[in-house]
Amino acid sequence: MATLIAAKHSSSIEDAENIKKACKGLGTDETALISILAHRNVAQRKLVRMAYEELYQEDLIQQFKSELSGSFERAICNWTMDPAERDAAFINEALKKETPDYKVIVEIVCTRTSEEFLAAKRSYQFQYKHCLEEDVASKTIGDIRRLLVAVISTYRYDGDEFDENLAHLEANILHQVIENKAFNDDEIIxxxxxxxxxQLCATFSTFRNVYGTTITKGLSTNPNDEYMTALRTVIRCIKNPRRYLAKVLCYALNELIAEEHELSRVIITRAERDLNEINDLYFKRNGVTLDSSVAKKTSGNYKNFLLALLGNN
Amino acid sequence: MATLIAAKHSSSIEDAENIKKACKGLGTDETALISILAHRNVAQRKLVRMAYEELYQEDLIQQFKSELSGSFERAICNWTMDPAERDAAFINEALKKETPDYKVIVEIVCTRTSEEFLAAKRSYQFQYKHCLEEDVASKTIGDIRRLLVAVISTYRYDGDEFDENLAHLEANILHQVIENKAFNDDEIIxxxxxxxxxQLCATFSTFRNVYGTTITKGLSTNPNDEYMTALRTVIRCIKNPRRYLAKVLCYALNELIAEEHELSRVIITRAERDLNEINDLYFKRNGVTLDSSVAKKTSGNYKNFLLALLGNN
Structure with a gap:
């Protein structure tokens, strides 16, 4: 379930006009921006952006970039983007780091449906005039390249059917490979x-039933090994994406200063989807609500915006 | 340019009724089938199939399968299918052989646009309840797997931009790899x-200008090496798909008995597209027209159908 409380009736023209008003003059009325945008769903936001472009011949995101700053700017811009455009931008940003942020890439691929990720790939090509595969492949090397390129390339089957025999067969293959510590074996990839x-969830559960341990346990080695970390992230995101995302939030909020990118990425991408369930898992893990952690670790308009997305009025 | 001569005006209902008439009774009026289907473009055929289903609650392809036989049946069925459905079926058939027919898979991936191939992947999932990537990966091993899975997975950028510097850089990488006979190097894949x-065409042409030889020359080794054969096929299909397809036709028609699968695959998939240009290349290579070779090497309704697709009335 979503945490977002979207307005039942809204006018995209009025929204665009009110946003323009909030941006006029020297200061910006951030509270007004939050009161509009944090209560519009993806379709409503798309219409507001179109109306804004139509009325003022300016892209709303560009407008925000020139008006706002810091974490708040970033969060508002990401929230206003189309989800596919935003996923493409997250991946592009992750790739541009000196050491690409493999975990963000894996999180985005493995927690989206095949169609959603395909839309992100289309948007990536449109924005950067390259395909995602060539950029990932040319910025990585060795085992991490093999894993990442494979995971981002495949147009996975999203159907519900799975094959019990295949689950047994492949749980066995995975077990052998892990026993032999051949973690970079072609078969595992x-x-x-x-x-x-x-199919993979069936394989993981067969693995647990037959061998009495989870597959990730066998892969728990050096946390600085980027390949192994990415491999575990693939498994976790496929096995239980919500639990994985709750963990990302824990990590982000447990640092002395909140890890702004992680925090806002998860809230923004899940607020219209399953942030309620992620909240529950967060609470189970930490004994405090996500809202109270966010309120404690963030401040100002950024805090108000995130809390609004979390369903606080 | 297409060789297909499609009727300017046609009624899908009338077509469906005439096809039903041609299939009634003991024999089948194949000439009538050819006179209709060999003069309908992809959109017209789609409508006929829909009309047929609507009128007689039967899929046209199933009807043909029960009425016809041999090469003619196969050709008519493939021609009636939606192009994406047909490409998926060709690949599935190639995969089901004891030794998968890698060249057919590569031909289909590399001579289609990214969107066309994506449609084939969607159709593959719909028909076989698996993704193409998992079936290719589970039926291959080693280098050929690495190459095939990579080539079918990538959602390539189809834009016109390319980077001259990158072409130089990567021509150089390819040259080094080939010099060292490291044909299965990660970089080449x-x-x-x-x-x-x-971008690849720019790289191939830079390779030729700088090193005075084509890239495929350096790869000419044992024709029984399936990996090397597939690698050369990838390059040829990307460099000049029409020339590659003309060569497939030459091979198919030079055998003592025409290689029916190759022959009809190329004619059926290109008749509405660029079979005219492929014809010209065929003629340049052989000094005889494709029509006359087809007339000589095939017979009966199959021959009449292929010749009709080639633009002979």
Missing amino acids: RILCTRSKK | RILCTRSKK
Whole structure:
């Protein structure tokens, strides 16, 4: 369930006009921006952006970039973007780091449906005039390249069918590979990166039943090994994306200063989807609500915006 | 240019009724089927199939399968299918052989646009309840798997932009790899399987200008090496798909008995597209027209159908 409380009736023209008003003059009325945008769903935001472009011949995102700053600017811009455009931008940003942020890339690929990720790939091509695969492949090397390119390339089957025998067969293959510590074996990459999520969940659960341990346990080695970290992230995101995202939030909020990118990425991408369930998992893990952690670790308009997305009025 | 001569005006209802008439009774009036279907374009055929389903609650392809036989049946069925459905079926058939027919898979991936191939992947999932990537990966091993999975997975950028500097850089990488006979190097697969076709053509032409030889020359080794054969096929299909397809036709028609699958696949998939140009290349290569070779090597309704698709009335 979503945490977002979207207005039942809204006019995109009025919204655009009120946003323009909020941006006029020297200061910006951030509270007004939050009161509009934090209560519009994806379709409503798209219409507001179109209306704004039509009325003022200016892209709303560009307008925000020139008016706002810091974490708040980033969060508002990401929230206003189309989800596919935003995913493409997150990945592009992750790739541009000196050491690409593999976990963000894996999170985005593995927690989206095949169609959603395909839309992100289309948007990536449109924005950057390259395909995602070539940019990932040319910025990585060795095992991490093999894993990442495979996981982002496959147009996975999203259907519900799965094959019990295949789950047994491939749980066995995975077990052998892990026993032999051949973590970069072709078979582990083939199975994790081409099978459907339903099939993989069946394989993981067979693994647990037959061998009495989870597959990720066998992979718990050096946290500085980027390949192993990415491999575990693939498994976690496929097995239980909400639990994985709750963990990302914990990590982001447990740092002395909140990890702004992680925090706002998860809230923005899930507020219209399943942030309620992620909240519950967060609470179970930490004994405090996500709202109270966010209120404690963030401040100002950024805090108000995130709390609004979390369903606080 | 297409060789197909499609009727300017046609009624899908009338077509469906006439097809039903041609199939009634003991024999089938194949000439009537040819006179209709060999003069309908892809949109017209789609409408006829829909009309047929609507009128007689039967899929036209199933009807043909029960009425016809041999090469003619196969050709008519493939021609009636939606192009994406047909490409998916060709690949599935190629995969089901004891040794998968890698060249057919590569031909289909590399001679279609990214959107066309994506449609084929969607159709593959719909028909077989698996993704193409998992079926290819689970039926292959080693280098051929690495190459094939990479080439079918990537959603290539189809734009016209290319980067001259990158072409130089990657021509150089390819040259080094070939010089060292490291034909299965990660870099060769990365470049060929992720870069856009425009970018690769620029790289191939830089290779030729700088090193005075074509890239395929350096790869001419044992024809029984399936990996090397597939690698050369990737390059040829990207460099000049029409020349590659003309060569497939030559091979198919030079055998003592025409290689029916190759022959009808190329004619059926290109008749509405660029079979005229492929014809010219065929003629240049052989000194005889494709029509006359087809007339000589095939017979009966199959021959009449192919010749009609080639633009003979």
